[in-house]
Amino acid sequence: MNFTDHVQVFEQVAAQMRVQNPDQAPGMKAYMRHQFEFLGLPTPMRRDLLKPFLIEGKKEVKVSGINRSFVEACWARDEREFQYNALDYLAAVKKYLEPEDVDWLRDLAETKSWWDTVDRIDVLVGEVLWHNPNDALILSWAKDQNFWVRRIAINHQRPRKQNTNTALLEKILIMNFGSTEFFINKAIGWALREYSKTDPTWVADFITRHSQRMAPLSIREGAKRLPENLKR
Numbered sequence: 001m002n003f004t005d006h007v008q009v010f011e012q013v014a015a016q017m018r019v020q021n022p023d024q025a026p027g028m029k030a031y032m033r034h035q036f037e038f039l040g041l042p043t044p045m046r047r048d049l050l051k052p053f054l055i056e057g058k059k060e061v062k063v064s065g066i067n068r069s070f071v072e073a074c075w076a077r078d079e080r081e082f083q084y085n086a087l088d089y090l091a092a093v094k095k096y097l098e099p100e101d102v103d104w105l106r107d108l109a110e111t112k113s114w115w116d117t118v119d120r121i122d123v124l125v126g127e128v129l130w131h132n133p134n135d136a137l138i139l140s141w142a143k144d145q146n147f148w149v150r151r152i153a154i155n156h157q158r159p160r161k162q163n164t165n166t167a168l169l170e171k172i173l174i175m176n177f178g179s180t181e182f183f184i185n186k187a188i189g190w191a192l193r194e195y196s197k198t199d200p201t202w203v204a205d206f207i208t209r210h211s212q213r214m215a216p217l218s219i220r221e222g223a224k225r226l227p228e229n230l231k232r
Contacts, residue, residue, distance in 0.1 A: 001057050001089075003073045009049055010081065014039035028080075035114060036080040043084075050085050054092050061093045066101060075108060083112060087120045094124055099132045106141075106149060113148045115183065119155065126156035135168055142172040147181045154187040161198045169195070170206065177213040188214070189221020196225045204230035 017024060017040050025040030032038075041049070057067060067089070074086035086108075090097070097105075102125055109121045129138060142153035153172050157164050169191065176184050196203040204226055207219055214222075223231055 001053050001060065001067060001070050003070055006053050006070075006085070007077075007082075010039060010041065010046075010085075013045070013049060014041055014079075017041060017045075032080065032114065032116070036112070037078045039079045039081045041081050046081055046084065047088065050088055053085075054089060057089050058092060061096050066090075066093060066096055068104065071108070075111060080116075083117055087117060087124075090124055091120070094127045097124060097128045099128060099134070102128050102134075102137070106152070109148055109152060110146055113146075115151075118148045118151055122152040122155045123159060125152055126158065126160070129156060130160065130163075138168070139171065139175070142175045147179070147184050150176055151183055151187045154184070154191050155194075158191065158194050161195075164195055164198065166195075166199075166202060173206075174210070174213075177210070177215075179215070182217070185215040185217040186221060188218040189224075192218070192222030193224050196222070200226050200230055 021040070025038045028038040028040060029036065060067060071086040071090065074082040105121050105125050109118050138153050138156060141149050144150050154176060157169060173188050173191065176188060179185060192203050192206065203222060207214070207222055211219060
């Protein structure tokens with residue numbers, strides 16, 4: 001994919017958007033607590049603009065593999081939409097990710113870190129580890145000094161439903177009890193809430209067994225989808 005063409009398309013449309021709706025980009029920046037710059041492109045419009053590049057990227061990956069240069073160039077841009085474009089690309093070609101890409105994905109997560117990118121990278125890491133299990137690696141991430149890396153470990157099984165490794169999930173969650181970090185306690189609750197859609201009894205039992213060690217936020221979030229008869 002030609003990154004220069006990609007940038008030109010987005011910047012041209014963004015310039016038009018700034019004339020039509022000058023409050024869009026500042027509003028998006030405020031929503032992200034002023035941590036990142038924004039072009040001001042709503043998600044549906046951004047994805048429509050990205051479609052031709054994704055079509056090209058899907059063809060290219062079959063021949064030459066994941067286009068790391070494209071992703072890294074997107075990550076280097078100040079405007080957050082480019083990181084979103086990189087993640088849309090990776091989601092589109094995720095079946096081509098290999099075990100050697102996991103550390104690279106971690107590098108991305110540790111750069112310009114916030115929930116909006118980390119909570120998509122966790123699924124990509126989970127995709128690789130689903131096909132190439134490495135419990136030792138993800139358990140090491142679960143106790144990493146960087147709480148965003150720990151958040152990935154907590155939520156990397158999120159889409160697996162009945163294929164969730166509950167023994168591994170329990171280990172990772174327990175390793176993160178006692179944290180005062182909002183994004184960790186929220187992640188614990190989120191992991192439990194998601195799995196409760198598949199096995200509410202397991203989640204209810206987990207909360208019962210560990211409630212004395214869990215943050216109230218984790219319990220509250222984890223129990224949100226439980227049937228009333230399973231709530232304590």
